[in-house]
Amino acid sequence: MRYKTNLNLSVNYQAQPVLTKLQRISWQTDLLGANLDVASGTLTIQQEDGRQLLNVTVPATTNVWREFDGVQLVPEHRLRATVTLTTTTGDQYEDTATFFTATDFGQAAWLTSPVDTAAGEGEFLFSKALTLSAAPVAVTMYTSARGLYELYVGDQKVSADLLTPGWTSYDHTIQYQAYDLTPFFAQTTTRQLNVRLGNGWYLGMLTWDRVKNMFGDHKAFIGYCVARFADGHTEVCATDDTWQSAEGPIRLNEIYDGETIDFAHAQADFLETTDRTAWSQAQVLDLAKQVLTPQQDQACRVTQVVAPMAMYQTPNGDVTIDFGQNLVGRVRVDLAALLGDEPTTLTLRHSEVIDAQGNPYFGNLREAKETVTLQNATAEAGSYAEHFSFQGFRYLIVTASRPLRVVKTAFQAEVIHTPMPRTGAFASDDALLNRLYENIVWGQRGNFVDVPTDCPQRDERLGWTGDTQVFISTGLYNFDGYAFYAKWLRDLASDQLPHGGVPAVIPDVVTRLQPQTHSSAAWGDAAVICPWTLYKFYGDETILVRQYDSMKRWIEFNSNAGPTPYAGNPGFHYGDWLALDIEGSSEGATPHPYLACCFHRYTAALMQRIATILGHADDAADYKALVAGIDDYFNQTYIKDGELTIATQTAQVLALKMIGLTAAQRQAIAARLNGMVINNNTHLNTGFVGTPYLLEMLTQHGYAKTAVALLNQKSFPSWLYSVTKGATTIWEHWDGIKLDGTFWYDAMNSFNHYAFGAVGNWMYRYLIGIDQTEASVGFSDLVIAPLVRDSKQRYVSGNYQSVRGNIACAWSNNDGQVAMRVQVPANTTGKLILRDARFGSCSLEGTYDAEAAAYTIPLSGGQTLQLTYQVL
Numbered sequence: 038m039r040y041k042t043n044l045n046l047s048v049n050y051q052a053q054p055v056l057t058k059l060q061r062i063s064w065q066t067d068l069l070g071a072n073l074d075v076a077s078g079t080l081t082i083q084q085e086d087g088r089q090l091l092n093v094t095v096p097a098t099t100n101v102w103r104e105f106d107g108v109q110l111v112p113e114h115r116l117r118a119t120v121t122l123t124t125t126t127g128d129q130y131e132d133t134a135t136f137f138t139a140t141d142f143g144q145a146a147w148l149t150s151p152v153d154t155a156a157g158e159g160e161f162l163f164s165k166a167l168t169l170s171a172a173p174v175a176v177t178m179y180t181s182a183r184g185l186y187e188l189y190v191g192d193q194k195v196s197a198d199l200l201t202p203g204w205t206s207y208d209h210t211i212q213y214q215a216y217d218l219t220p221f222f223a224q225t226t227t228r229q230l231n232v233r234l235g236n237g238w239y240l241g242m243l244t245w246d247r248v249k250n251m252f253g254d255h256k257a258f259i260g261y262c263v264a265r266f267a268d269g270h271t272e273v274c275a276t277d278d279t280w281q282s283a284e285g286p287i288r289l290n291e292i293y294d295g296e297t298i299d300f301a302h303a304q305a306d307f308l309e310t311t312d313r314t315a316w317s318q319a320q321v322l323d324l325a326k327q328v329l330t331p332q333q334d335q336a337c338r339v340t341q342v343v344a345p346m347a348m349y350q351t352p353n354g355d356v357t358i359d360f361g362q363n364l365v366g367r368v369r370v371d372l373a374a375l376l377g378d379e380p381t382t383l384t385l386r387h388s389e390v391i392d393a394q395g396n397p398y399f400g401n402l403r404e405a406k407e408t409v410t411l412q413n414a415t416a417e418a419g420s421y422a423e424h425f426s427f428q429g430f431r432y433l434i435v436t437a438s439r440p441l442r443v444v445k446t447a448f449q450a451e452v453i454h455t456p457m458p459r460t461g462a463f464a465s466d467d468a469l470l471n472r473l474y475e476n477i478v479w480g481q482r483g484n485f486v487d488v489p490t491d492c493p494q495r496d497e498r499l500g501w502t503g504d505t506q507v508f509i510s511t512g513l514y515n516f517d518g519y520a521f522y523a524k525w526l527r528d529l530a531s532d533q534l535p536h537g538g539v540p541a542v543i544p545d546v547v548t549r550l551q552p553q554t555h556s557s558a559a560w561g562d563a564a565v566i567c568p569w570t571l572y573k574f575y576g577d578e579t580i581l582v583r584q585y586d587s588m589k590r591w592i593e594f595n596s597n598a599g600p601t602p603y604a605g606n607p608g609f610h611y612g613d614w615l616a617l618d619i620e621g622s623s624e625g626a627t628p629h630p631y632l633a634c635c636f637h638r639y640t641a642a643l644m645q646r647i648a649t650i651l652g653h654a655d656d657a658a659d660y661k662a663l664v665a666g667i668d669d670y671f672n673q674t675y676i677k678d679g680e681l682t683i684a685t686q687t688a689q690v691l692a693l694k695m696i697g698l699t700a701a702q703r704q705a706i707a708a709r710l711n712g713m714v715i716n717n718n719t720h721l722n723t724g725f726v727g728t729p730y731l732l733e734m735l736t737q738h739g740y741a742k743t744a745v746a747l748l749n750q751k752s753f754p755s756w757l758y759s760v761t762k763g764a765t766t767i768w769e770h771w772d773g774i775k776l777d778g779t780f781w782y783d784a785m786n787s788f789n790h791y792a793f794g795a796v797g798n799w800m801y802r803y804l805i806g807i808d809q810t811e812a813s814v815g816f817s818d819l820v821i822a823p824l825v826r827d828s829k830q831r832y833v834s835g836n837y838q839s840v841r842g843n844i845a846c847a848w849s850n851n852d853g854q855v856a857m858r859v860q861v862p863a864n865t866t867g868k869l870i871l872r873d874a875r876f877g878s879c880s881l882e883g884t885y886d887a888e889a890a891a892y893t894i895p896l897s898g899g900q901t902l903q904l905t906y907q908v909l
């Protein structure tokens with residue numbers, strides 16, 4: 038039998054990309070389930086005209102294919118990759134992914150509307166009747182915009198993609214998408230192409246200064262449609278001055294502010310009609326096409342729909358709908374269920390939290406309006422959801438221009454972000470911890486709207502490098518985020534400053550406002566830490582090759598920034614952002630030069646490894662010398678009488694994580710760190726910079742119990758504090774809502790800021806126990822070593838779907854009697870380490886290290902182990 042199945046087939050890390058070059062096709066054999074034994078596999082690639090480009094047999098255990106020598110990708114084609122797995126019983130399971138080859142857009146021109154754009158905050162519309170000479174075999178349309186666009190054939194949107202072409206460093210790169218229009222021409226050879234064009238990141242307001250037109254003065258659309266016919270000929274329809282344009286019913290659209298649509302507007306029904314008499318000729322703009330690049334990750338989509346949990350009137354009289362989850366996306370309103378014929382204006386405001394009085398809180402949005410206004414709405418308008426913005430919210434506040442009976446079933450929240458397969462899961466017997474984990478995942482959804490952002494609601498929503506760097510490991514355990522991060526890293530390299538410094542946000546919109554705020558320690562270091570982390574998780578060195586110059590320039594910048602190459606950058610820094618070890622500052626108590634020195638050492642050491650991996654021996658030798666020099670400098674500057682001269686938790690953590698120390702120094706610093714935490718009533722006081730490594734350093738230096746206690750701490754400051762306060766996402770501040778129920782100050786109080794969620798990495802590695810050795814990449818050499826005895830939980834289970842397949846571990850601890858199940862994917866080796874095990878109690882054979890009280894059991898690919906043992 039032959040079955041269609043889902044193997045998460047991806048081409049160059051995407052489900053449906055546009056390609057200039059084939060680099061990698063991957064699939065997940067173990068999605069077939071453990072009971073099916075795969076004997077062999079084949080991989081084929083076919084062009085839409087039936088031409089076969091590849092047909093190879095792949096070993097049963099392989100799930101990444103990278104040998105494409107001789108596969109020539111002809112431009113402007115649609116291709117199909119098929120993987121077929123044949124089981125030992127002869128059944129065949131296949132998965133198919135379509136992808137497109139690239140275009141140069143031929144004669145296509147950028148189009149704008151001939152209206153006064155200075156006044157035009159609303160959308161532009163474009164339209165063209167496309168007539169083909171005969172029934173086509175395939176029709177592909179390539180589209181992009183300076184702004185945000187949606188493409189329709191008649192009244193049907195061609196794809197579920199949203200917020201296209203996505204946000205990139207537009208001066209260097211504007212992505213384009215490819216859409217298959219073939220089905221629209223099944224019955225007819227003439228169709229109306231329609232386009233909506235909004236402002237988005239390109240023209241709309243960005244940053245707290247609400248700067249418009251950051252990237253250009255005109256919003257513009259470009260499209261190139263290629264139809265292929267059975268006889269081999271093609272017909273092209275490209276944007277030119279025969280297209281028509283008009284202003285559309287969306288009168289205002291801004292990323293931060295939301296959207297206003299007027300249903301009484303002359304073009305309100307433009308999608309349903311083909312009458313274009315009131316339209317003008319589109320205006321051709323002479324703008325560069327070289328910036329157009331195939332899209333690099335999947336475009337944003339609605340990934341789930343959340344129904345209202347409750348509706349009530351707040352003390353100040355607002356009708357408020359509670360979706361039960363702080364989320365990011367848009368609300369779809371069923372106007373037919375809410376309204377009749379009488380034109381009504383509905384105003385929908387969004388809020389993340391309810392204040393101590395029970396009213397929706399808007400203060401933390403700063404200048405962002407987060408408002409959707411539906412003017413002259415009637416039942417006839419059907420259902421509506423905004424097109425060119427997204428909001429961060431849990432609560433929706435509904436007001437109407439006339440008395441209205443609001444029904445909560447008329448509202449649904451659509452969650453929007455870059456779609457990525459989930460790769461991780463965590464569950465335990467502890468509801469608070471499970472909620473913390475869910476909050477981390479929700480924080481990632483909300484801040485993965487095409488760019489890794491700090492927060493999704495206030496007038497910021499920017500690709501802060503530091504936040505991205507601290508979260509990337511957790512992010513990659515949670516979701517298959519390779520393409521998402523790789524896209525952002527390309528922009529980081531493009532936006533890097535001439536001297537090698539790295540802007541604070543990518544795409545860079547801050548350097549031009551605050552020229553001095555770049556290259557902060559732990560922020561700019563994203564340039565090295567992020568590519569390295571992608572490499573660690575995926576084992577694909579192409580990311581290192583691509584980013585090598587960028588990484589190298591970052592190290593050079595730090596080496597050249599001060600009087601000595603070893604001290605780190607003496608310039609601007611954010612410090613240990615939001616640490617609690619100092620009063621009245623957001624920057625924490627750890628001195629900036631200390632942070633700069635530690636991170637310089639850390640990234641230089643990573644570069645030493647990277648240069649070695651890529652065969653740049655001379656560079657590797659230089660980095661080695663640099664690392665030794667920084668260690669010396671650090672010792673002379675920051676160590677006195679065997680102690681660090683800086684007495685903060687973060688300082689101890691970073692020295693342990695980043696500096697070359699003697700065993701004695703290491704022991705002393707770790708002991709001091711542990712003491713600091715205990716003396717602080719077992720509480721952390723670290724910020725964005727120290728927190729991500731705090732539990733890891735405690736655990737690795739013999740203080741796992743303290744790490745566990747910190748994770749399980751419920752009183753402020755702690756991860757679970759926000760959970761006990763009802764958080765459904767990770768807060769920016771440890772005390773976004775204070776003990777007395779009041780808020781931290783308005784200017785900086787996001788309730789959806791994933792940075793402190795970086796603790797997820799520790800939960801995967803030390804609670805579930807899924808980790809890899811220092812030398813391993815792509816989880817080729819596993820270390821499965823959960824903290825069973827020291828954990829407060831009695832039961833933990835979880836998994837990580839790695840590039841080699843699923844790694845899973847589940848354990849329970851009943852009064853010291855442990856039962857464990859471990860799943861190891863094919864092509865993997867590793868070891869299972871049972872810490873604190875009683876000698877002779879393990880049901881499987883392993884080597885016992887009496888001093889460590891640990892059994893070590895070798896793991897081999899494809900194994901599922903089930904065992905029991907007793908802890909000491």
Ligand code: BGC
Pocket residue numbers: 491492497501503504611614
């Ligand atoms: C952002 C942070 C960011 C920081 C820089 C804030 O406004 O929201 O997450 O990293 O600035 O310190």
